Amino acid sequence: QDPVKACIITKTDTNPFFVKMKEGATAKAEELGIELKSYAGRVDGDNEAQVAAIEACIADGAKGILLTASDTAAIVDSVQSARDAGILVIALDTPLDPIDAADATFATDNFAAGRLIGQWASATMGDAAADAKIAMLDLAISQPSVDVLRDQGFLEGFGIDLGDPNKWGDETDPRIVGNEVTAGNEEGGLTAMEALLAKDPDINVVYTINEPAAAGAYEALKAVGKEGSTLIVSVDGGCPGVQNIKDGVIGATSQQYPLEMASMGIEAIAAFAKDGTKPTPTEGKDFVDTGVMLITDKPVDGVESVDSTKGAELCWG
Amino acid sequence: MANQTGASSSFEEGLKGASESVAEFHEEKSLVKKVQHWLHKTPSAVPMIVLLASVIVFALLSDNFFRATTMSTILQQIAIVGILGCAQTIVVLTAGIDLSVGAIAVFCSVLMGQMAFTFGIPAPLAIVLGLALGTAMGAFNGFLISRLKLPPFIVTLGTWQIYLSANFIFSRNETIRSQDVAENAPSLQFWGQSIDPFGVKVLYAVFLMIALVAVLSYVLRHTAWGRHVYAVGDDQEAAQLAGVQTSRIVIQVYALAGLFCAIAGWVMIGRFGSVSPTASTGQLGNIQSITAVVIGGISLFGGRGSVIGMFFGALIVGVFEMGLRLVGTDPQWTFFLIGALIIFAVAVDQWIRKVSS
Amino acid sequence: MANQTGASSSFEEGLKGASESVAEFHEEKSLVKKVQHWLHKTPSAVPMIVLLASVIVFALLSDNFFRATTMSTILQQIAIVGILGCAQTIVVLTAGIDLSVGAIAVFCSVLMGQMAFTFGIPAPLAIVLGLALGTAMGAFNGFLISRLKLPPFIVTLGTWQIYLSANFIFSRNETIRSQDVAENAPSLQFWGQSIDPFGVKVLYAVFLMIALVAVLSYVLRHTAWGRHVYAVGDDQEAAQLAGVQTSRIVIQVYALAGLFCAIAGWVMIGRFGSVSPTASTGQLGNIQSITAVVIGGISLFGGRGSVIGMFFGALIVGVFEMGLRLVGTDPQWTFFLIGALIIFAVAVDQWIRKVSS
Amino acid sequence: MTEPILKARNLVKRYGRVTALDHCDFDLFPGEILAVIGDNGAGKSSLIKALSGAVQPNEGEITLEGRTVQFASPLEARAHGIECVYQTLAMSPALSIADNMFMGRELRKPGVMGSLFRQLDRPRMEAFARQKLNELGLMTIQNINQAVETLSGGQRQGVAVARAAAFGSKVVVLDEPTAALGVKESRRVLDLIRDVRSRGVPIILISHNMPHVFEVADRIHIHRLGKRLCVINPKEHTMSDAVAYMTGARVPEGVAA
Amino acid sequence: MTEPILKARNLVKRYGRVTALDHCDFDLFPGEILAVIGDNGAGKSSLIKALSGAVQPNEGEITLEGRTVQFASPLEARAHGIECVYQTLAMSPALSIADNMFMGRELRKPGVMGSLFRQLDRPRMEAFARQKLNELGLMTIQNINQAVETLSGGQRQGVAVARAAAFGSKVVVLDEPTAALGVKESRRVLDLIRDVRSRGVPIILISHNMPHVFEVADRIHIHRLGKRLCVINPKEHTMSDAVAYMTGARVPEGVAA
Numbered sequence A: 001q002d003p004v005k006a007c008i009i010t011k012t013d014t015n016p017f018f019v020k021m022k023e024g025a026t027a028k029a030e031e032l033g034i035e036l037k038s039y040a041g042r043v044d045g046d047n048e049a050q051v052a053a054i055e056a057c058i059a060d061g062a063k064g065i066l067l068t069a070s071d072t073a074a075i076v077d078s079v080q081s082a083r084d085a086g087i088l089v090i091a092l093d094t095p096l097d098p099i100d101a102a103d104a105t106f107a108t109d110n111f112a113a114g115r116l117i118g119q120w121a122s123a124t125m126g127d128a129a130a131d132a133k134i135a136m137l138d139l140a141i142s143q144p145s146v147d148v149l150r151d152q153g154f155l156e157g158f159g160i161d162l163g164d165p166n167k168w169g170d171e172t173d174p175r176i177v178g179n180e181v182t183a184g185n186e187e188g189g190l191t192a193m194e195a196l197l198a199k200d201p202d203i204n205v206v207y208t209i210n211e212p213a214a215a216g217a218y219e220a221l222k223a224v225g226k227e228g229s230t231l232i233v234s235v236d237g238g239c240p241g242v243q244n245i246k247d248g249v250i251g252a253t254s255q256q257y258p259l260e261m262a263s264m265g266i267e268a269i270a271a272f273a274k275d276g277t278k279p280t281p282t283e284g285k286d287f288v289d290t291g292v293m294l295i296t297d298k299p300v301d302g303v304e305s306v307d308s309t310k311g312a313e314l315c316w317g
Numbered sequence B, C: 001m002a003n004q005t006g007a008s009s010s011f012e013e014g015l016k017g018a019s020e021s022v023a024e025f026h027e028e029k030s031l032v033k034k035v036q037h038w039l040h041k042t043p044s045a046v047p048m049i050v051l052l053a054s055v056i057v058f059a060l061l062s063d064n065f066f067r068a069t070t071m072s073t074i075l076q077q078i079a080i081v082g083i084l085g086c087a088q089t090i091v092v093l094t095a096g097i098d099l100s101v102g103a104i105a106v107f108c109s110v111l112m113g114q115m116a117f118t119f120g121i122p123a124p125l126a127i128v129l130g131l132a133l134g135t136a137m138g139a140f141n142g143f144l145i146s147r148l149k150l151p152p153f154i155v156t157l158g159t160w161q162i163y164l165s166a167n168f169i170f171s172r173n174e175t176i177r178s179q180d181v182a183e184n185a186p187s188l189q190f191w192g193q194s195i196d197p198f199g200v201k202v203l204y205a206v207f208l209m210i211a212l213v214a215v216l217s218y219v220l221r222h223t224a225w226g227r228h229v230y231a232v233g234d235d236q237e238a239a240q241l242a243g244v245q246t247s248r249i250v251i252q253v254y255a256l257a258g259l260f261c262a263i264a265g266w267v268m269i270g271r272f273g274s275v276s277p278t279a280s281t282g283q284l285g286n287i288q289s290i291t292a293v294v295i296g297g298i299s300l301f302g303g304r305g306s307v308i309g310m311f312f313g314a315l316i317v318g319v320f321e322m323g324l325r326l327v328g329t330d331p332q333w334t335f336f337l338i339g340a341l342i343i344f345a346v347a348v349d350q351w352i353r354k355v356s357s
Numbered sequence D, E: 001m002t003e004p005i006l007k008a009r010n011l012v013k014r015y016g017r018v019t020a021l022d023h024c025d026f027d028l029f030p031g032e033i034l035a036v037i038g039d040n041g042a043g044k045s046s047l048i049k050a051l052s053g054a055v056q057p058n059e060g061e062i063t064l065e066g067r068t069v070q071f072a073s074p075l076e077a078r079a080h081g082i083e084c085v086y087q088t089l090a091m092s093p094a095l096s097i098a099d100n101m102f103m104g105r106e107l108r109k110p111g112v113m114g115s116l117f118r119q120l121d122r123p124r125m126e127a128f129a130r131q132k133l134n135e136l137g138l139m140t141i142q143n144i145n146q147a148v149e150t151l152s153g154g155q156r157q158g159v160a161v162a163r164a165a166a167f168g169s170k171v172v173v174l175d176e177p178t179a180a181l182g183v184k185e186s187r188r189v190l191d192l193i194r195d196v197r198s199r200g201v202p203i204i205l206i207s208h209n210m211p212h213v214f215e216v217a218d219r220i221h222i223h224r225l226g227k228r229l230c231v232i233n234p235k236e237h238t239m240s241d242a243v244a245y246m247t248g249a250r251v252p253e254g255v256a257a
């Protein structure tokens, strides 16, 4: 009998987050004897490559697809045709729009992840939060959904009026110095931070889309001697990021669990291939929540968190 | 005055009785010679050979590859690149380059969608307006290039950014969902329909691409306008001196390219169902279409090559991508191998050309 | 034999006493004429004028712009593009194009970092090895282009993908953190150090970029090798017939470009602190460097332009980006306006050239 | 004497530091063959480029049939009936002989294929091209579909001359049409020039070949250092005189040194 | 008779359907001026391109000083002392006159600037270029730093001829060197050719100008339809004979029709 075939399709495979997700899936697949093929887009937001990947999976006769969608609404038709071909489609990390377009969703709530760091930053600053100077280091001008959710979550947590919650950059709060895009890497974080510092040297809160961007922003702050007096917050919870919490580079980060999502997904596909069972969502939610945890060494009241030592045990690479 | 002839150049007397027959040489007609000659006369056949070879190799590597459904999937995957490639072909033939093709396509798909949804314009009218706007965007490129004499690379680099960010701003980053399109403006999804002859689904979009390639090939080869496009790319100054209205041709070419891009934008709605401003064609469409054009043997210096070659170029890339996906390499290794295979394909192409000449 | 002269062309008697002085014409020397003539002779001055004008405009629009710190920030932001631009300049002068510059830079920075960390090679040796490997990658491009006669666009498109995915595979997507580099291999961060003359921080990287531009400018203008680079780009066949070893020059040019990219990779470590395989330069370095080259007035068809122009081109882009960020807020609009301004800058450049000729 | 059909006064053309035309005058009368001779670099090509719109003179005035004209491009000049063979030939190297010959005046198939589908009539264009080339004695062209870049230097020039001669209407300008041509082919070009004149079309012929010039020209315009030095009648002056004038060995009568 | 310095037997060169050389033979003897004449497209340029490595013949053998050679590129031929002026001139249009003249043999500054920094000696190169051009009578070049593309047709040819004549060592090949040149400049080139021969260097001269050919040539190779038809001595045949042979009007003695 042929082994069960499965696919994992990530947004890109250069972002460590997705790399780890793939590694988790691969490990689990090997354990369960599943033949796993992996695909990825070329740039963030690459919907076409994901459509092509789904088509390849269908052509290849896969049993299940794990998908982190780049464009949650645009991919729906392709997902439907995969399901029509009898394939179990599980959305990882990012829910589809509508969420029931996939058979199941194993996700973190990115908005909640953003809100946690927003609350933490606001609580850490205390009264000074009223006249904070905030730099927003986002992902890309095409504003993919993670980008918007994390950004808007942060702002809500910090207590800033969102304007249109489906779009970043339309906020009018004077505390925001500006938004810049970083492509989610050190280089982007650095150049974006330099530009914002030229605009207003008094920035004291920096939101970053992920930890590499945070590391880049830190370098820019260090260059002007402001690394001690500025709060940097981020999302992801990768091991270098947690290490950076320990070293005081990043103040707090929201940790997510890509390895877990992926291995749960593979298990679900194995179960489906065996007897057709589909996973059931977490109680009270329409998806399986794999959770998010605030990591910081400076806990504040009212926001649950763990320290970097604990975070390092849970981190994903 | 004939009396002067003798005076000025007496030696011309030797001309009397000069041979009047056109030079001819006998030639052996061995099979090899014939094949060589055929290849020499039909340069677009060379990428075809490379294509066939790669199909055979992948068929040996993966059982699922050489199937009608897989083939039709490859065709539908290259439909958009193929249409953008038509736009790129005419531009490159004039020794230009158009980096904005993908951005125009995505922007036009968004314009059609938004006109139909936000402004409630009937879908067919929205499509026509979208096509017209695409043509206008292309014509704007052409205007800057031919009237202000700016380098095409810079103009289209600039308009790429302009059209792409206009697209994000105009659409407020909102995707129009497939169900909504299907319900309210099904004609936007026209090219996503398919026929199903022997159980193999073939999208209308595929037929459209093939039709566009065929028409363009005819126009370039068999009409005066097509010859003028080649002449402009070959040597713009010479063409101008020879009586070609070069700057008009350049504007027309970019405008037509804009129209092709707008068509590609319409096809995108059909293929993906939804209308998404973040479609990566906006970012990558230019490189993809230029790749197809160059693999197809069209010179980036203008004036040489054929649109059929571009079509095979797009197919070669499509076959490689699908083949490697089915063989199941890791994405990074896939990118690595696609890079290597593209070089290899062109190397083989060059080698066949050399042997055949 | 002189006796035959009369016989063959009697009219040549008229030659006796032909004028022997070199033609000269008197010319007015008005100020306008002099400026025109100077611009005509120094074409790289034109982008400089555009640059100065844009600095002035932005200084009027934003208070924060015309400050020493902002200026030094702009310089440090273009340091990497400037060095990649040097690589791109020599390649484009030979009528080539190098899409792999960014990928080589990132890959080399990763190679240096991994050699120092994973393999424990002493940092200075790791740097030397990294530079050598970068040169080798460039030479490989050059080999494919000059020996196999493949189009530069396709070769470097392929190697772009190859080097970039090799970079991800080799590094397993892992970033080496700034703190670790500073502790264990500080020489990797050499170019990130700065001097601080009047309270204005200027990175070593900026001086390196300026030095490279100056040296390259000298080499291209004042050595035989530089002239040969121009000749190859101008008309490769003619250069070959005239006795230039074209294929050797092409390989050398790409190898040197690889070396420049490797240097840029080293500079990246200094500038960003960390060693990251995902740096955007890998994806965008090629477009950014080509943009600088084209804005600087270097023809993509080869043989015309100067590296100084490229430097001003990179500065113009840097000034626009920083200026618009300081003036505006929304990144999407910033992106839009950068596109428009780039076209505008080149249009002004062309206009000045036209007026001055 | 009649009025000149094409007249120029005080033309000046400068390229940066180089002066190519220095207050140059020019007259072409109806139905004549006017030869323009002069040293290399005297400014002959620049003169006819200015007359045919290929370059814009910095100063000066051009009149065609009495009306002042300013050609922004060779296309405009051609619309006024001025047909040129430039020294650089103005051919598209990668296109075929027939394509080049008919560039801008293509023949279309008869019937719907031509009117609706605008299809070119390749066979007719090729036959015409072959015939014109045979008339010029270029019997060595084996393949009429050859790209122009693969032709020999002389063959290429022949194609350009055939094109201008076949289509010129009001004024035909030939810039060194026989430079690369062989003995037989040159002779045919001279015959052709006389043919064209016999159709009543005046011709400007630039050439360095004195026997040819003295054989066909009605008047000879001698160009020197960017100026018209003088105009001579070939029947009243010897070749030797002409050579002496154009090289500056002697100054013609009535011209200040 | 001595041995030929450069000899070719049975050269064949085909381009697709076109046959440019059809079992062609060739001999050049030491110290002679050999003219090659023939109709346009007869294959003269193809012959010398094959001899100088610019194209590779499909069949046939070339011997230089008795040794069989195969030149893969013009560079190799030049390394053997064969210097060519091609009909297409082989100039880099955007570079200056001096740059082109010294391409591949640049002069460097004396002292460290030259040896260590490898700086070109611009003034010396320009002075040399100016002198060579003056020797050719090209007095109209106003700016020695002009790009070659801005030169007039004749000036450009002059630069190419000056380059070959100044540097040729074993064999100098000139493909229609006077085609675009004026009367004075052509005369200077003929003088130059004689100069070069008097240095003992043999010359191959391709030309359509019969008076010139008969004036300087020691032997005349008549090319017809891709073949050597015959070799004649200019003292024993008239120009008229030569023209008749090359156009096929008459068949020389001893050659089958």
Ligand SMILES: Nc1ncnc2c1ncn2[C@@H]1O[C@H](COP(=O)(O)OP(=O)(O)OP(=O)(O)O)[C@@H](O)[C@H]1O
Binding pocket: D015, D016, D018, D019, D020, D038, D039, D040, D041, D042, D043, D044, D045, D046, D047, D087, E140, E141, E142, E146, E149, E150, E151, E152, E153, E154, E155, E180, E182
């Ligand atoms: N674009 C240009 N830039 C600079 N100088 C130029 C340009 N075009 C022509 N010249 C100069 O103008 C002068 C006249 O050139 P022109 O081509 O008119 O000469 P010509 O009489 O046709 O010579 P020939 O007989 O060699 O063809 C020459 O000295 C030439 O170098």
Ligand SMILES: Nc1ncnc2c1ncn2[C@@H]1O[C@H](COP(=O)(O)OP(=O)(O)OP(=O)(O)O)[C@@H](O)[C@H]1O
Binding pocket: D140, D141, D142, D146, D149, D150, D151, D152, D153, D154, D155, D180, E015, E016, E018, E019, E020, E038, E039, E040, E041, E042, E043, E044, E045, E046, E047, E087
């Ligand atoms: N690359 C090529 N492809 C096809 N045909 C060619 C090519 N090069 C030359 N030919 C053909 O070969 C023949 C000989 O050309 P060649 O240039 O040797 O003639 P030639 O004797 O030098 O003529 P001319 O006196 O006009 O310079 C011509 O018929 C020409 O059309």
Ligand SMILES: [Mg+2]
Binding pocket: D044, D045, D046, D087, D175, E152, E153, E154
């Ligand atoms: Mg001329």
Ligand SMILES: [Mg+2]
Binding pocket: D152, D153, D154, E044, E045, E046, E087, E175
């Ligand atoms: Mg020839």
